[in-house]
Amino acid sequence: MSDEAANGWVVIAGLGPGAEGLITPDAQAAIDAATDIVGYIPYVRRIAPRPGLTLHESDNRVELDRAAHALDMAQAGRRVVVVSSGDPGVFAMASAVFEAVEAGPQAWRALEIRVLPGITAMLAASAAAGAPLGHDFCCINLSDNLKPWSLIESRLRLAAQADFAMAFYNPRSKSRPEGFVKTLDILRECCEPERVIIFARAVSTPDQAINVTTLADATPDMADMRTVVLVGSSLTRLIPRDGAPIVYTPRSVAKDAE
Template sequence: MTGWLVIAGLGPGNQAMVTPEVTQAVAEATDVVGYAPYVRRVPRRRGLRRHETSNHEEIARAQHALRMAENGRRVVVVSSGDPGVFAMAAAIFEAVHLGPDSWRTLDIRVLSGITAMLAAAARVGAPLGHDFCAINLSDNLKPWALIEKRLRLAAEADFAIALYNPRSKARLKGIDLALDLLREHCEPSRVLVFARAVSTPEEQLRIVCLAEALPNMADMRTVVLIGSSATQIINRDGTPFVYTPRAVPE
């Protein structure tokens, strides 16, 4: 049996947002590997081994997956969202880079998924309809000073900004500090979207201006979208629409 490794994105949670190529890879797999809540999204079946790992073992998980593929298994590493956006793809290629030369010849493919910021944007309108950036607020793997620098420059560039991992059990402070910093650089009426568990039964959408934003509007399952200076709210009955116009006047 010739092994392979697929790094697949399961999207934000709704099965109707999983691409057919991902569904197909999972159907052909002998092994599914990932953070436990994502592995549990893959139904049990005969011949499929499910390997659930904790969230703090990304390199060990990557090496395990690579060794199984090398041994002829058909392995799918699952991420939520897109595996290339603050998820498992980078960890796998780090492991390949530092691992034995034989891993470079493996059949490794990345299959995209709908990433959280785009799913969140879609639920409220088109807040990322102009130039934008994505910043991981977790300082587990980078210094907080770098996050601050990027936030400042992103505000100066007038990007719309998506903040991933705004808060975790271990890091309560990230979103607090980010909001303080944004208040120094952006007007109080700047539009923010706190989008939690998008496309799942637990979905919550909150649209507020920067002056009203509170750190506890974000938790581990939230992505925060910050509009550019041009981002607009369209009020109506129910959740307003939010969009960033395509044009910036001369």
């Protein structure tokens, strides 16, 4: 291997939910040192062009091809940052890169590969509303592109049975609008009508909209692909005040609770 190739690396970095201030210093330092940025089109376009930096945009459904391209460039001595929104380990590119490494040539396993955590939309949405994820919670991707709907339904029912607060990614898109309809139906079978639901759209951006409602009043059109949905547990509380209410889940559960 040449000295140039030996210096190649891959960093998988999260750009946070949208606000520039929520990009971590480590992620920004990796971007500043990179020769190449690889990622989904809107995420790559968040990176400012500069001399010596090549931007590689690709569609949202070619994750493994994107990962292989990044690894090939690193093997050739390039300094590559694979960008995701939020945190790269939450329904994002970190798993795709390692899936490619496992299936790819042995040389890829010798590359320097680092994952830099980011602030995911789930946490930014929770902070914007108060602290609805203040106790035990789970996170479910509602897209059935990579897993069957039957598995999503099973996990929804079990999460409701366990009385987790829940965070939903990819709740509703134009190509699969029925999934979130079914999600609300399942929740209504398993949870009380007054269960708090938060629809956090475009969180941390100038377009941010936080809609706090209840399961009884929630409708499918309150969510789209830019929305993270947070569902409280049975213990989640709402504090009314002037302006937006505060939503939080207490840190403790009574010892006699079942």
